[in-house]
Amino acid sequence: MAEPRRRLLPHLASLLLKYSYIISMVCYAAGFVTVLLLPALAKSTYISENALMPGSANPVFGAREAADAIRMADEVQSLVLKHADGYIAVQEWAVKHMSALSADCYLQPFSPPEKPLSSMRFYSSPQHTGRLSQNGTMEGIPGVNIVGIVRAPQAEGNEAVVLVTPFRVEGMLSTGDRLALGFGMALFELWGNSNWLAKDVIWVLADSRYSAYTAVAAWLQEYHEPRFDLPKDWGFSDPSTQAWLYAGKKLDGETLLDFKRAGTIAAGLVLYVTSGDGGVADCIKVSAEGPNGQMPNLDLINVVNSLAVWRQGLHMRVDTFADMQESASLNYLGQFLEKIGQLAGKVRADWGFVLTASMYVEGLATLFASVKNQALGLPTGAHGAFRNYQIDAVSLEMMAGGDFGTVNEQIDLLTKFGRLIEGVMRSVNNLLEKFHQSFFLYLLSAPNKFISVGVYMIPLGLLLLTLPLGAAVLCSQSVKTAVASDSLNQTESDSTDLFSATPGKPSTEVVKAGEREPDNLVTAKTSVGSWQRAVVVVSVVQLWASLTAIFPPFVSQLVDSIMMNFSASSKAPPVMKFFTIPSLKMFMWATMAIVSLLTMVSFLPTPGKGDWIAVKALLLGVATIGLGVMSQIDFAVSLVGALVLVPMSLCACPLTNIWGKSADEHKGSKSIQFRLFLLLGTMVNIIGSPPVLLASAMYFIGDSSSWQASLSKFWEWTELLWCWGSALYPYILVVHLPCSILCIYILLS
Amino acid sequence: MRKLVSLFLALALVFHVIRVQSQRLTEEEEFSEDLLLRPLPDGKVLAHFLFTNLLPSVKSHGHHHHRLFPKAIYQLVQKFHIQQMELSFTQGRWDYQRWGALDPITSANAKPIGVELWAVFDVPKDKVDATWRNLTHALSGLFCASINFLESPAIVATPGLQRGVSGYLRYGALPREAVCTENLTPWLKLLPCRDKAGLTTLLERPRIYNGHYHSLRIHLKSGEFNKNGPEGGTSLRQSLTLVLKPSKSAVVPERLKSLHSNWSLYLLFKKSLVGKCPLASSSQVHLELEGSLVKELQHVLHNHSTTEFLFISLWFDVADESQIVDKLNVVDNPGYLLMNALPNRILKEIPKSEWEEEQSVHVPCLLLDFEVQDYSKAYPLNVGLSWRAPIAWVPRQGPFRVTRFLTGSGNERGSIAIVLKANSESYLRSCSKFTPENKDAQVCALDEGASGIDVTIFEMVPWYVRLYFHTLKVVLDGQQVALRDVAKWMRVSPSEDRKSPAVLEMQLRVPYNTSIISLTVEFDKGYLRIDEHPPDANRGFDLPSALFTFPHLQTARSYGFVNTAANAVFDQPFFQTLLEEQLVQIYSENLLVHLATPDFSMPYNVITFTMTVLALYFGSLLNVLRRRLGEEERLQAKITGSQHAGKLMTLISKYFGKRSDSKHSVQTRTPLLKLVLIISVAAGIAIYYILGL
DSSP, X not given: OOOOOOOHHHHHHHHHHHTHHXXXXXXXXXXHHHHHHHHHHOEEOOOOOGGGOTTSSOOOOOHXXXXXXXXXXXXXXXXXXXXXXXXXXXXHHHHHHHHHTTOXXXXXXXXXXXXXXSSSOSSSSOOSSOOOOTTSOOSSOOEEEEEEXXXXXXXXXXXXXXXXXXXXXXXXXXXXXXXXXXXXXXXHHHHHTOSOOSSEEEEEEEETTXXXXXXXXXXXXXXXXXXXXXXXXXXXXXXHHHHHHHHOOOTXXXXXXXXXXXXXXXXXXXXXXXXXXXXXXXXXEEEOOOGGGOOOOHHHHHHHHHIIIIISOOEEEOOOXXXXXXXXXXXXXXXXXXXXXXXXXXXXXXXXXXXXXXXXXHHHHHHHHHHHHHHHOOOSSTTHHHHTTTOEEEEEEEEOXXXXXXXXXXXXXXXXXXXXXXXXXXXXXXXXXXSOSSOSSEEEEETTXXXXXXXXHHHHHHHHHHHHHHHHHHHHHHHHHHHHXXXXXXXXXXXXXXXXXXXXXXXXXXXXXXXXXXXXXXXXXXXXXXXXXXXXXXXXXXXXXXXXXXXXXXXXXXXXXXXXXXXXXXXXXXXXXXXOHHHHHHHHHHHHHHHHHHHHHHTSOOOOTTHHHHHHHHHHHHHHHHHHHHHHHOHHHHHHHHHHHHHHHHHOOOTHHHHSOOSOGGGOOOOHHHHHHHHHHHHHHHHHSHHHHHHHHHHHTSOTTOHHXXXXXXXXXXXXXXXXXXXXXXXXXXXXXXXXXXXXXXXXX | OHHHHHHHHHHHHHXXXXXXXXXXXXXXXXXXXXXXXXXXXXXXXXXXXXXXXXEOOHHHHOOOOOSSSOHHHHHHHHHHTEEEEEEEEEESOOOHHHHOSSSHHHHHHOOOSEEEEEEEEOSOGGGHHXXXXXXXXXXXXXXXXXGGGGGSGGGEEOOSSSTTOSSEEEEEEETTOOOOHHHHHHHHHTSTTTTTSGGGGGOOHHHHTTSSEEXXXXXXXXXXXXXXXXXXXXXXXXXXXXXXXXXXXXXXXGGGTTSOOOEEHHHHHSSOBOOOOTTOSEEEEEEEEOHHHHHHHHHHHHHOOGGGOSSOOOSOOSOOGGGEETTEESSBOSSEEEESOOOSEEEEEEOSSHHHHHOTTOOOOEEEEEEGGGOOSSSOBOOEEEXXXXXXXXXXXXXXXXXXXXXXXXXXXXXXXXXXXXXXXXXXXHHTTSOTTOGGGGGGTOOTTOOSEEEEEEEEEOTTEEEEEEEEEEEETTEEEOHHHHEEEEEEEOOBTTTBOEEEXXXXXEOTTOOEEEEEEEEEEOOOOGGGOOSSGGGOEEEOXXXXXXXXXXXOOEEEESSOOSOOOOOSHHHHHHHSOOEEEEEOOOEEEOOOOOOTTOHHHHHHHHHHHHHHHHHHHHHHHHOOHHHHHHHHHHHHHOSSTTHHHHHHHHHTTOOTTTHHHHHHHHHHHHHHHHHHHHHHHHHHHHHHO
């Protein structure tokens, strides 16, 4: 006669539910601590792809080339100053030099970026280049990229490396742009005369009169997704420009507008030269974040780092929060960790880790900057455009230690950078396969330290674990409450408060109990009713949030058309006394959102007692799914979101539970501690709710001078997030907003 | 004295030429070697070595021991019944825009990168594939190359209407095949003098493999198995085409920077030419000056007064009458100075038609010939050019320049785009200026009633790039046109997985004034099995080049003496090669497609992970399927009903001073205890191991 077997898994589950409160607390705390510990868990970078062989060849770029670069920089500057149209001067200069090298060169006109929010496209990249309309015309002055291609002498020509130097002419070239152009030309000439190239080199002089990103994105789009069926009329009104572009034929019968390609692009380098911020040493700043936190292959950064640091003795930097490094509390934390490291080292030699407080704080500041850049979802430079075509690219900003003083200093600086860039090019040139060896998913905590996906998934996992656990507890509890409230003979029931929810049995058993006793069927049905209502509430809120998320293009077009009508009648509409156009748009969007929310709420079914438990269970489920999906699109958004959203949705409970009479008469009043706890949770909830977040956002990004200015700022941010296709936008509007609305619903129920 | 010799030679050749008709049947084996040098507009130099081996027909002359003809090749012909075969090994790209596309040398020797092989067999149809397979293996052994990969029918095409040959044609290409000296050595072994004497002594390996273009080619033609046509011998043409960049001297004065680099044979090859191959019937070096270059030279001559020469002519003080062609001294003129050697004879291109002659645009090309046998160790042939004025000229380009590229991104789909852009300078373009009423329309080499330019496209795509032919779109100058409006004919054979590639052949006829033709075909990327990936699979997969021909354009070029109007025909194989009517061929670049590649580095991780997930899934699924819901409750009920159940439990609970009715709590606690026990044991083992290790 066998004893009825207690099944292990259900039993474990019941245990989990029983101690869920503690487990959630521990998990959340652990997740939070792990985030802070990430700099300690960072590994040193290493070059994974053997073919790169950085530094295996001695660079030939020397002082003579650097002097050439400066000479050519001066030459282009003088040409720009002489010519009426500075851009054409640069074009003529570049075409002259490239043709002398017998390299292919061409000009690529591109249309200015389209107005933000003029279309519903959100994730269809890239949106930054205006599309020609069907009749082939467009608005605004087109920009013109200049492109030169050095064909590798003995190669097949189906692979290429791209070098980008953005420039902008505002009467004249800035010192940085001037040097970047001269520097680029010196490198181009070096490669044009070399015989070691295995991949073609494309040099794009990106016309960044709109932005460097626009120019590069336009070029890449033409490279990868050309439109053959649109007749192109670039609408250059200036006859001299037209003459130059169309009649500026070269010997072999091609016009300068003849777009040329060079095969699959293996890597991209975007070069900037800046005068630096008064740092002590010459340094090179690497920006790598692409759209939605997509990073280039870590090997590319490693190559730059190893060559810069070990070969050229340059300092390498990545984006960091400078003011975070002075924070006292973080320093204490760093010292604490240092102690722990030493202590662990004493216990067992290989457990110890050497992490000084300053290193820790530096790492944390860099890590947070990395997370911020990834979470914003905006690329940190023109290299982001490459990522849309799965090309690894980084921006290299070359900063002089001091100001560009004498010519000798410039030569010294350019020699170092030239040798660095040549080294990187040689490495990429060595590459037989495309970048695939090293990491694509990582966070940088220092130029040579990274946190790989395997590590940074842990805190998010810990944070997300608490949500389904909470949902399961509530689920079992809601069923049991329904059962318990009607069948008093069930002595097992404890209390209704959710925090000390201690169901003795897993929910399945409770359901089974209900099945066994026919009287309880009724109660089960009422419980089902509360679930139905909850589903309606959650779906309505989700629907509202989704609608709100797609309002901005409509609002924008509506306001624009109204403005157009008014401008036709040359009379300002009365509302314009209070609003600027962006703030009006923002105001209308907010109003529409609030009005539609109120309308929808008024149609909601009247909540029953205890409905909030079901709503909360669903809320937790929805939050889990939302955060999980977001982590696939942009991990950093999900991580930051989870830190806020998890405690918020876990702590949501009706306000009546805090000061009101206890819901269950037979349980007596609650303890003070418990009420205090609920109060704390409510505080968290209030802090995480949209109005408070908005207010804090307004404090940080908004303009505090007037509320209209703040509204405008918000609208600009919305436009920015929308037109860059940032994952932050859907996160805020489709995940965070409905969840916090549901939290408020629970608070008020 | 030297001039006298050359004059005599020239005269002798004239008589010789008159004796021989154009289609020559060799009576005995003959070997000849030629080197063509041509300055290119971008300062580089084209060097084209041509070695011709002729073997008279076996049927008419009987089997005999070959004296010169390589036995290995003859055996190939005999064994595989080859009518024609061409094999090329190429490194580097031919720059059609700068190096020309229309002349016979260029058109025949600009080959796609890697290995290209095509052969026409005279065997029964069912034996063609087997013969091809054997041929690839034989050639693979012969030339130390992995040509045997072409045995797989998945990358071999059977072109339908191309080339117009009678036998069975097979075509294959290996774009990734690397070319090196190990291919050159067996190639040299086929020559009677190898590289010990004659022109091949120039082939200094580091120099020729450092060039911008290197194409090793074998062309075999045999009349032995020609059932219908006249019996012919076997001819083997071996050619090596190089584009070399003359090294710039380190210090160049600023005023000379715009000049092209000077070059000579020694500067190009680091070797000098000391004599001919004794077995060769003729051994010549030709220096070809393109028509457009000659025109520019005349232009320079016109503008310059003789006193402005940058260099004083040291070698030849007096201009010889014979050196002056169309008022231009070809040896010493304001444009350049011919260094170190005087030409034995000077030839001038004979215009193909009167119309061409009328066109002032087309100045005939000049050919300066040098007899190698006149030179010796003491006086090596080191012909070269020293430039005196910056000259820019345009080579003869095809009617269109061709690019082929991939569009789209990602591992799922994409499309192949072919774009043809008209060259305004081209030969055919100028044809279009002729009105149809002009009775000379024939000279444009157009069909009667032709209303446009014909372009033939041949494209072979391996099966893992799954083309969708219904998405084939043709856009002319930004206007999409229906395929049937422009396609004269079209032949499509879709690919079959792992069996045959997709082949697209079509002929387009587009209006004369078309400036851009673009064709796009969409494709899906296929998945390969793990063992089908080549080494370095993440590099991507190369697609062979597409081939474009222009049916109305022939490349034949004939030379005649400068000062005689008579159309002399030269019988040396070199001139015969130039005379052959060939279609203008232009190859596109080959393409690199990235397919979805598995992560080869961690199969173990992937397998364990997948298997764990599968085990969990199946375990829980089986558990659910096997469980009977009522069963447990019945069991529970039985236990509560039975008296002696839980005796032990009762005892234990009594022992612990607990009432027996708290059975429930005991039951819940026991597994917990077990769990704690298991965990602590596991932790203990783990700690033991960690500490122990």
